[in-house]
Amino acid sequence: MEVRLTPDAAQDLFGSALSPDRGFAQTLDASDALAGLRDRFELPCREGVDLIYLAGNSLGPLPTESRHAVEREVQRWASLGVDGWFENPLPWYEIDERFLAPLARVVGAEPREVAVMNGLTVNLHLMLASFYRPSGRRRRILIERPCFPSDRFVVETHLRWHGLDPASAILEVGPHDDGGPTDEADIEAALEGAGDEIALVLLGGVNFLTGQLLDLHRIATAARECGAVVGFDLAHATGNVPLRLHDWEVDFAAWCNYKYVNGGPGAPGGIFIHERHATDSRLGRLGGWWGNDPATRFRMQLDPDFAPRADAAGWQLSCPPILAMAPLGPALALFEEAGMDRLRAKSLRLTAYLEWLLAGSLGEGGEIVTPRDSERRGAQLSLRLPGRARRVHGSLQRAGVIGDYRQPDFLRLAPAPLFNTFEEMWRAAEATRIAVREAS
Ligand SMILES: Cc1ncc(COP(=O)(O)O)c(C=O)c1O
Known part of the structure; x- marks a missing residue:
């Protein structure tokens, strides 16, 4: 993956270890104490393959135990x-x-x-x-x-x-x-x-x-x-x-x-x-x-x-x-099991990492309108992609990355610490970069 601009939040959180390599994402997942919670969900999938579900800000996925309840x-x-x-x-x-x-x-x-x-x-x-x-x-x-x-x-x-x-x-x-x-x-x-x-x-x-x-x-x-x-x-x-x-x-x-x-x-x-x-x-x-x-x-x-x-x-x-x-x-x-503090700590890292990976990939006029300061945002990143948000959203859907489109030119991606992984951020950023290039 290309090296790109570096928003401060990711630098603050990951320091010199920060890397655009997929292996870095895998290392983050390997040391994530909350990683196991993902298995407690039935995540949306297509033809047996899990989608990268970044739409938990619209509708969270099904906790397996909720089906039984x-x-x-x-x-x-x-x-x-x-x-x-x-x-x-x-x-x-x-x-x-x-x-x-x-x-x-x-x-x-x-x-x-x-x-x-x-x-x-x-x-x-x-x-x-x-x-x-x-x-x-x-x-x-x-x-x-x-x-x-x-x-x-x-x-x-x-x-x-x-x-x-x-x-x-x-x-x-x-x-x-x-x-x-x-x-x-x-x-x-x-x-x-x-x-x-x-x-x-x-x-x-x-x-x-x-x-x-x-x-x-x-x-x-x-x-x-x-x-x-x-x-x-x-x-x-x-x-x-x-x-x-x-x-x-x-x-x-x-x-x-x-x-x-x-x-x-x-x-x-x-x-x-x-x-x-x-x-x-x-x-x-x-x-x-x-x-x-x-x-x-x-x-x-x-x-x-x-x-x-x-x-x-x-x-x-x-x-x-x-x-x-x-x-x-x-x-x-x-x-209860995860605790809001631990969830927030992972959420800050997931979102900052995704932001860092996306920087420089959004094409002409494209920007992240969500504040760059982690303290002034939650999980969601809102991308403004003038004239191409709908097309980028469509390409992402086809690539198995589920975010949502809001008129006129917003794409919302929301990593959720209960079930998203760092490697998914890497794959979502890659898919976004390709989708933006194709839509430009
Ligand atoms: C900020 C905000 N307010 C209100 C609503 C409306 O919610 P409901 O349809 O549950 O009344 C929504 C729904 O997404 C929302 O995001």
């Missing part, structure tokens, strides 16, 4: 029917309780601060119902640019629901140049500038398009100082980067569990509500029977008053979708 629940359904809700072992009635402690560890929370329920967009609506309380001058919502469409639609429709005009009530902060990173100082300046007009801040932890990781602690602090409520969409952050939601005093967060958490397509999402709110059962919310105290939930018409649990699970609405939830247990067990 679903089969077990199907079997319970077949043999127990309705009694499956209460019959030991592992009654469905308590299914979500199994996930709370491991999930809390992934996001840096207490178990009573998290719940598993609904889809991400639904949960963002529920969070805004509780936490967006416009009053007086304080009505505006600060969001990011580029913003995931669903988040923007949530914000716009909530504003309209309150009779407000999104054009004036939304405050957007984004990069100075299209595709560049957002400066946290600009978010702070926007908060200071708009002061008592900002009711709520809703930002992505890791931006879906650029892969930039925001300094969530810094933003949470700035929002609090300005008197605004702060919430994060952690779709691309959960299971990807270390989070300390409790310590950072984030008010709320929501995420999907089908990306880095590997919980399965459309897996129920997660919410975090800081304990200072979660334990306040008088806090306004849109309620349902599953958020009621489980001890009295089945008293039904005998106890008609809503008595929400004094934790984040008090925001649940409906009975849990058992078959959709079953994969989550084994998926989270892999995080």
Whole structure:
């Protein structure tokens, strides 16, 4: 492979050992303490050959044990029917309780601060119902640019629901140049500038398009100082980067569990509500029977008053979708086994190595828009390939390298430390170099 430009992150991590030879990648794999976890997944394959799966930022692959977990629940359904809700072992009635402690560890929370329920967009609506309380001058919502469409639609429709005009009530902060990173100082300046007009801040932890990781602690602090409520969409952050939601005093967060958490397509999402709110059962919310105290939930018409649990699970609405939830247990067990710190350490190395291998291979105008500083990104590298991203994506697919294409000219590649190898980075970079050359 040709020697190319050297982004600093890889130099910092690998020092003088860094080499473009495939053998170097193999050496890294040989000394990788997490390498064995790859065998705990059924990785997508074509004609019996594993694909190089770099799309875990869209949909994580199937943990083998999750297949069995679903089969077990199907079997319970077949043999127990309705009694499956209460019959030991592992009654469905308590299914979500199994996930709370491991999930809390992934996001840096207490178990009573998290719940598993609904889809991400639904949960963002529920969070805004509780936490967006416009009053007086304080009505505006600060969001990011580029913003995931669903988040923007949530914000716009909530504003309209309150009779407000999104054009004036939304405050957007984004990069100075299209595709560049957002400066946290600009978010702070926007908060200071708009002061008592900002009711709520809703930002992505890791931006879906650029892969930039925001300094969530810094933003949470700035929002609090300005008197605004702060919430994060952690779709691309959960299971990807270390989070300390409790310590950072984030008010709320929501995420999907089908990306880095590997919980399965459309897996129920997660919410975090800081304990200072979660334990306040008088806090306004849109309620349902599953958020009621489980001890009295089945008293039904005998106890008609809503008595929400004094934790984040008090925001649940409906009975849990058992078959959709079953994969989550084994998926989270892999995080317990690996630990977020070790996963992050490997993730930094995988991503920096891929970045280093790709540098100089992206052709005219081609660039990696994800910040070069490892502390400002998660696993994902976003490549901007003007006029040829779609073709490069197509060639990579044919070569067995699975990333994803985002209009107009972005290609996203996300190495995941639970199942990707360093040699796959080498092969993916090689395939990208060839695909770019053919598309140019
Ligand atoms: C950043 C972000 N927000 C929101 C969503 C919407 O998620 P859901 O379809 O689970 O509501 C996604 C989905 O990929 C996302 O990446």
